[in-house]
Amino acid sequence: MNERGATSPGFLDLVIVAILMAVLLYAAWRQFPAYESPVPASPAGHKSS
Secondary structure, three states: OOOOOOOOOOHHHHHHHHHHHHHHHHHHHHHOHHHOOOOOOOOOOOOOO
């Protein structure tokens, strides 16, 4: 049985890192709504006629 060192992450370590990153990204996305893409509005200067 090989002993894991500090430099060889296992599958569970990668899963935990992925979950933590998802939580942090979601928290940042909820904290800063200015990062959301704006709803495309119809141009006010152009008329369809």
